[in-house]
Amino acid sequence: MRVIVRVYPEEMEYLTLYPIADVQWGAPNCKEREFREYVTRIKNDPTAAVLLAGDLINNGIKSSKTDVYQEKYPPDVQKEMITDILEPISDKIVAGTDGNHEHRTTRESCQDPTKDIFRALGIKDRYLPDGAGIVKISLGKKANGKPVTYSIYLAHGSGGGGQLGSGISRQDNYQLAIEGIDISITGHTHKPAKIPSARLIFDPRNNKVIESNTLIFVCTSWLDYGGYAIRGQMRPTAFYPDTIRLDGREKRWQ
Numbered sequence: 001m002r003v004i005v006r007v008y009p010e011e012m013e014y015l016t017l018y019p020i021a022d023v024q025w026g027a028p029n030c031k032e033r034e035f036r037e038y039v040t041r042i043k044n045d046p047t048a049a050v051l052l053a054g055d056l057i058n059n060g061i062k063s064s065k066t067d068v069y070q071e072k073y074p075p076d077v078q079k080e081m082i083t084d085i086l087e088p089i090s091d092k093i094v095a096g097t098d099g100n101h102e103h104r105t106t107r108e109s110c111q112d113p114t115k116d117i118f119r120a121l122g123i124k125d126r127y128l129p130d131g132a133g134i135v136k137i138s139l140g141k142k143a144n145g146k147p148v149t150y151s152i153y154l155a156h157g158s159g160g161g162g163q164l165g166s167g168i169s170r171q172d173n174y175q176l177a178i179e180g181i182d183i184s185i186t187g188h189t190h191k192p193a194k195i196p197s198a199r200l201i202f203d204p205r206n207n208k209v210i211e212s213n214t215l216i217f218v219c220t221s222w223l224d225y226g227g228y229a230i231r232g233q234m235r236p237t238a239f240y241p242d243t244i245r246l247d248g249r250e251k252r253w254q
Contacts, residue, residue, distance in 0.1 A: 001133055002129065002134070005138075007137075007147070008137070008138065008139035008140075012047070012248050013140060015139050015245070016045060016243050017246060018042050020053065020056075021052070021156065022053075022187045022190055022219060022220070022223070023035055024223055025057045026057055026059070027058040027066075027072065028070050029224040030058070031224060035222050039088065043092075048089070049092055050089060050096075051095055052093060053097060053155065053186060054098050054131065054156030057075065057078040057082055057102065058071060060075070064104045066101075067227075075113070090121040090123055093123055095126045096127060096128065096154075097155060099156040100158075102114045132154065132155035133155075134151065134153060137149070137150045140249055141248070143250075148247065148249065148250065151180050152182065156187055157189065166189075168193050171186050172216050175197075181214060182215065186217075187218065187221070192237070192242060193216065194242055196215055200212075221239075
């Protein structure tokens with residue numbers, strides 16, 4: 001699992017993370033206007049840092065469940081369009097990975113659309129293959145003079161089920177398997193959530209048990225209700241783009 005490290009200035013008092021997943025650009029029910037406006041908001045935020053968690057494009061191909069005849073744009077145009085949309089904030093993208101929609105093409109032809117997007121944006125070194133990776137962010141300065149450091153598990157995610165809490169539980173269970181993770185960011189379920197969790201850590205040097213807070217963050221999708229959700233009798237999910245504020249004076253998020 002690859003690790004990407006980003007160090008921000010010690011003068012930075014806080015950083016605003018914008019996790020993005022499940023845009024599915026090219027789907028007939030994609031919230032195109034809302035997403036373009038969100039990118040503009042990010043561009044105008046000097047504290048913004050972006051993490052991309054996959055399914056940027058809908059990428060309907062012959063072997064996928066997606067109905068290729070209902071795609072608003074063909075996959076190659078989807079890739080070009082999302083690249084153009086993200087270009088103004090490419091300097092703010094810390095890291096990103098692919099989703100199951102992009103992986104359709106990778107599996108069929110060994111051509112990775114997300115990797116192509118990152119290369120076109122000039123940030124190919126910030127791409128996490130295999131759908132997951134670790135992002136380490138440092139910023140600000142604590143009272144002892146050292147920077148505040150956050151460890152983030154970034155993945156597209158998988159499974160989830162129909163219930164609101166099932167996707168959260170899946171991510172909570174997995175992040176507990178990675179020692180030292182502060183925040184887990186995923187997408188895939190289209191059920192946005194921002195849930196505090198915790199773990200116990202044994203400190204053998206001082207012979208004590210430490211309680212460490214963690215955060216489970218599931219990205220919103222950028223789709224209006226319709227299509228396969230109606231056919232599959234799926235409940236609508238909330239549209240709730242959210243952010244995570246990382247403090248630069250002490251280890252704290254909100």
